[in-house]
Amino acid sequence: TAKRRLSPANIEALKGERPIVSLTAYTTPIARLLDPHVDFLLVGDSLGMVLYGLDTTVGVTLDMMIAHGQAVMRGSERSCIVVDLPFGSYQESKEQAFRSAARILKETGCSAVKLEGGAEMAETVDFLVSRGIPVLGHVGLMPQLVNTTGGYRSVGRNEKEVAKIRRDAKAIDDAGAFAIVVEGTVEPVAREITATLRSPTIGIGASPACDGQILVSDDMLGIFNDFKPRFVKHFAELAPAISKAVEDYANEVKARTFPAIEHTFQLKR
Template sequence: MSTHAKQKRLTTASIRAMKGRDRVVCLTAYTTPIARLLDPHCDLLLVGDSLGMVLYGMDTTVGVTLDMMAAHGLAVVRGAERACVIVDLPFGSYQVSKERAFLSALRLMQETGCDGVKLEGGEEMAETVEFLVARGIPVFGHVGLMPQLVNTAGGFRSMGHSDAEAEKIRRDAAAIEQAGAFALVIEGTVEPLAREITASLSVPTIGIGASVACDGQVLVVDDVLGLFDGFKPKFVKRFAELGPVVSSAVQSYALEVRDGRFPAHEHTFQPRKR
């Protein structure tokens, strides 16, 4: 029997303790193979409802279901040994009541083995966050641009340009921290405001289209790898261009199939010699 204990994943408490000490590295993940590739390098893997757009071809995240999040959450947890795994609560699964939010979060925690859930919202969701945390559900907050509210926000746009909008985001961030969230995402928010909010909070802020001053950063992994050919936001930096590599590989495969060069002898099974 091995004498080495299985490595434990980072906890939400571990992520919170990184505030002011270490930058939090976060990426989205939706499948087991990708989670295994990201895990050694990331502190937090987010099973984002962005999977609706990245994997399912949706125009927004609004159509993502709890079933989808549970299936992909389980897949990512299977591939994670080190990173803390957080799963998004999809649109409609938590806004009706704090009790509904608890049942949705409970399902994700039980069915996937994830370390916590993420939900969007500020002051209006603070009571729900407090309710979940008091009942053992770690919560990752999300303020600024909130993709689930795209239909009422007038589309995907940067936030915090007006004094009123900036003040609302400040209040949102403070409310979610006070409600007990272990960290929060600041998305699509003007840089000085994201910097200011980060300095004002005692929990880590994870920026996406926010500020380098945030305590960590998150991007959609398909954007990072150049695999998603949809809308490319200003805040995305592609660290690889794998889309053309995949296309070229498939083109070579197709040519060899059509020319009768694949499969070759070494790719087939031959009768055993008697």
């Protein structure tokens, strides 16, 4: 019998019990490796940069998110799967957001979506949640706003920014998000929000006090090393390991030491 997956409600209930563990996953084999160790896997739109070489997440499409959501569902059985709504698929109206989110749930079988935004998205979050779509919020540094906010600078550095983050987090919390990602804020703000919100905060570049933590897997595994933000810790260095393996392979092919006879098919006699 299939084991039951953690639900968004299960994730929400972990606040105050123990820290929530999360990582991104985009593919079946990586999902298989991460699934036993995390509470939820995020199919993040960071895949645009990490997998597709885009400069920002703005070019990621709903079809890309659905294809990778399906792949991650196939590679997991116990963790809760959350798929990012990409830029342009939800900002226009709450109806557009519902249509996009419903496609994600119906076509992937995942149980929740994530969207970036604060007070301006609260009505949308309420619309989705009250109609059967669990929502993971995302406040603080919001990568989809790169073209208006100018980039990936941490936020909460003056009173005006702090007030906005407080307001945004409260609005998404009140709207019924089951958890809220807090990205790239000065530490005391993330700590304060965590203490005041009903729903759990999931920090990335936020605070050890957050109710949970998330990282981009390719960052923490040392695969994606185009840049290393301050908040990333390398728990492994896979890029040099891959380079070394490929170099060895190239050398063995050129030296005709690979393949050996044991790697070939022989006629049985």
